Amino acid sequence: xxLSFDRISxxxxxxxxxxxxxxxxxxxxxxxxxxxxFVYNYYYSTVRTGLESKAKTATDFFANYVxxxxxxxxxxxxxxxxxxxxxDRLELQFVxxxxxxxxxxSGVTSGTIPSSPDVxxxxxxxxxxxxxxxxxxxxxxxxxxxxxxxxxxxxVIGVMRYITxxxxxxxxxxxxxxxxxxxxxxxxxxxxxxxxxxxxxxxxPMGDITKVSKRIAEGSYGIQIDNSYxxxxxxxxxxxxxxxxxxxxxxKLQTEFISSISHELRxxxxxxxxxxxxxxxxENIDGEARRGIVIILKEARRLTKMxxxxxxxxxxxxxRFTLNIEIIDIAAELEDAIFTYRELLHxxxxxxxxxxxxxxxxxxxxxxxxxxxxxxxxxxxxxxxARDGKRIxxxxxxxxxxxxxxxxxxxxxxxxxELESVKMKFYKGSNSKERGNGIGLAVCDEIIRYHGGxxxxxxxxxxxxxxxxxxxxxx
Numbered sequence: 001x002x003l004s005f006d007r008i009s010x011x012x013x014x015x016x017x018x019x020x021x022x023x024x025x026x027x028x029x030x031x032x033x034x035x036x037x038f039v040y041n042y043y044y045s046t047v048r049t050g051l052e053s054k055a056k057t058a059t060d061f062f063a064n065y066v067x068x069x070x071x072x073x074x075x076x077x078x079x080x081x082x083x084x085x086x087x088d089r090l091e092l093q094f095v096x097x098x099x100x101x102x103x104x105x106s107g108v109t110s111g112t113i114p115s116s117p118d119v120x121x122x123x124x125x126x127x128x129x130x131x132x133x134x135x136x137x138x139x140x141x142x143x144x145x146x147x148x149x150x151x152x153x154x155x156v157i158g159v160m161r162y163i164t165x166x167x168x169x170x171x172x173x174x175x176x177x178x179x180x181x182x183x184x185x186x187x188x189x190x191x192x193x194x195x196x197x198x199x200x201x202x203x204x205p206m207g208d209i210t211k212v213s214k215r216i217a218e219g220s221y222g223i224q225i226d227n228s229y230x231x232x233x234x235x236x237x238x239x240x241x242x243x244x245x246x247x248x249x250x251x252k253l254q255t256e257f258i259s260s261i262s263h264e265l266r267x268x269x270x271x272x273x274x275x276x277x278x279x280x281x282x283e284n285i286d287g288e289a290r291r292g293i294v295i296i297l298k299e300a301r302r303l304t305k306m307x308x309x310x311x312x313x314x315x316x317x318x319x320r321f322t323l324n325i326e327i328i329d330i331a332a333e334l335e336d337a338i339f340t341y342r343e344l345l346h347x348x349x350x351x352x353x354x355x356x357x358x359x360x361x362x363x364x365x366x367x368x369x370x371x372x373x374x375x376x377x378x379x380x381x382x383x384x385x386a387r388d389g390k391r392i393x394x395x396x397x398x399x400x401x402x403x404x405x406x407x408x409x410x411x412x413x414x415x416x417x418e419l420e421s422v423k424m425k426f427y428k429g430s431n432s433k434e435r436g437n438g439i440g441l442a443v444c445d446e447i448i449r450y451h452g453g454x455x456x457x458x459x460x461x462x463x464x465x466x467x468x469x470x471x472x473x474x475x
Contacts, residue, residue, distance in 0.1 A: 016199055017192070024191050028184040032177070039176045043169045044132070047143055051090075051162050052128050055147035059160050062149055073149065073157050077103050091163040095119050095146070097156055114144075114161075122146035122159050132166070141166040205233050213240060222248030265307050272300045309377075312443050323367040323450055330403050330471065331361050331396055333368050337375035338394065341383075350383060351391040357398070364403055364473050366451055371471075374444045378407045378467050381440065385411035385465065402453065402470040410464040419457050 062076060077094040081103045084092050093104045099119050101112045118131035128147045135142045144163045151157040212225045222244055227237040276297035279285060285293065315321040335356070342352050382392045393408045414422060423445045441455075448455045453471040460466050 017195060020195050021188070021191065024188065028187060032180050032184055035180050036173070036177045039173050043173055044143070044166075047164065047166070047169055048130055048145070051143065051145040051164065052130065052147075055128060055145050055160055055162055059147045059149050062160070063151065073151070074102065077158070077160075081105055089164060093161040093163065095159040095161055097123060097158065099123070102158070116144055118144050118146040119159055119161065122148045123156055126150065126156060135163075141170060202233070205229060205237075209233075209237060209240065212244075216240075216244050216247070221251050261310075265303070266311075269300055269304045269307060273297065273304060276300055309439055309443050313439050321446070321450070323370060323447075325365050325367055327363045328366050328368050328371075329361075330364050330366065330371070330405075331357065333366075333371055334375060334394070334396055334405060337372050337379065340372075341376060341379045353391065353393045355393075355395045357396050361396070361398060361403065362473055364471055366471060367447075370447050371451075374447050374469065375405075375407075377440050377444050378469070382407055382409040382465075382467070385409050398473070399470075401473055403473060405469040405471075406466055407469075408460060408464055408466045413459040413463060413465050414457065416459065419459070422457065423455065 058080075062073070062080075074094075081092060081094065084090075084105050086092075087105045091104065091106045093114075094102045095114070096102050099113050101110060101114065103110070115136045116131040116133065118129040121129035126148050128145060130143065130145050132141070132143045134140065142163055142165055144161060146159050146161045148156045149158045149160055209225060212223060215223060224241045224244065225237045227234055227241065229237060276293055279293045280290065280297055312321065335354075338352070338354055379392070391410045393406075393410075395406045397404055397406075423441050445455045448469055448471070451471055453469065456468045456470070458466050458468070
């Protein structure tokens with residue numbers, strides 16, 4: 001089944017966008033994550049380094065010049081707290097060796113024990129300790145730096161502790177990351193736009209090429225695609241145009257050859273049939289001679305039928321095929337064809353079932369001779385493939401503005417993947433062992449199509465092939 005252009009273009013567009021955008025998106029995600037990690041570390045390490053430096057400077061000053069005893073340490077801490085100038089952005093605490101807060105610039109109750117581990121770590125390890133997390137009192141994210149205050153070289157007499165809010169830092173990190181995400185989104189939009197422009201430059205000509213190629217596949221040989229491209233697409237267009245012209249020439253030669261041969265065969269076949277009909281009624285000829293004449297006459301008629309089909313085919317190919325449309329009683333035309341063919345079926349010991357429609361049917365426009373040709377051809381095909389089933393069924397019913405004639409055999413049927421192909425010219429099914437030129441169904445299909453109807457083939461569920469001919473009730 002041929003793909004529509006929408007499916008082809010949609011597939012190309014989707015595959016291209018997926019392939020390109022997934023790569024760009026992956027790269028952007030990696031860049032954004034790396035940038036966020038860098039910004040986070042940069043801001044947090046800056047704050048941490050600043051607090052550690054400030055704490056070390058202050059504790060060294062206390063140890064060297066201020067606190068010489070525990071009482072001096074407390075008095076000096078109190079005075080330092082009173083004169084602390086960074087209270088708007090930092091909280092300063094002095095903590096004793098038991099981990100209890102002695103003095104705080106924020107008014108925290110004396111004797112309170114901080115819940116973070118930085119104080120105990122600073123006392124036990126005798127070094128600056130840093131902790132980041134949520135403060136138990138307010139739930140705010142903070143960073144704390146605790147520096148031990150060492151007296152007489154080895155004795156820890158207290159801890160100086162700085163606390164700063166990370167709200168501003170987190171805001172800076174968020175703004176930076178959102179800025180990068182925005183830039184990434186803009187890049188993605190630019191990439192999508194560029195890709196869509198590029199895809200359009202490919203899809204548009206592909207649409208024209210697909211439509212013309214489909215017309216060529218349907219039989220419009222010789223048509224050309226306007227080639228204004230100077231790239232690989234242009235080379236493909238040139239190849240398709242050349243292929244179309246070569247097929248058109250080959251098709252024309254084939255049609256002319258078939259037409260010529262068919263006309264050449266008509267004259268001798270007419271003579272053979274005429275003399276065969278004359279001789280078969282000669283009473284002086286009997287026995288094996290009569291049997292031979294009957295065989296000659298039967299084969300001549302079969303060849304004549306094939307020649308007529310070939311001539312109809314060539315007329316259809318070069319546009320000379322016409323219909324003589326008139327208002328007809330389709331049921332009567334079908335019954336005439338059945339009457340004509342029933343005796344032949346009886347000779348082959350085939351049962352022929354016909355179910356006439358019980359009600360009145362409207363008359364429809366059609367060419368009676370051409371429709372009779374279709375019915376006889378379909379009966380002939382059914383007889384060829386129904387010999388095992390010994391039966392052919394025919395019915396006629398009105399359905400949704402159409403008169404539908406169904407002809408069913410009870411033979412082996414046709415493989416499902418060949419149902420559409422058997423209507424193609426010169427095609428013979430893989431299971432077919434019957435003689436023929438393979439254009440009978442193609443001619444029937446064209447005749448019904450000229451009538452504005454359809455010819456459909458389906459396999460019956462319990463065996464056999466069903467041919468449904470649908471003819472419109474009105475033009």
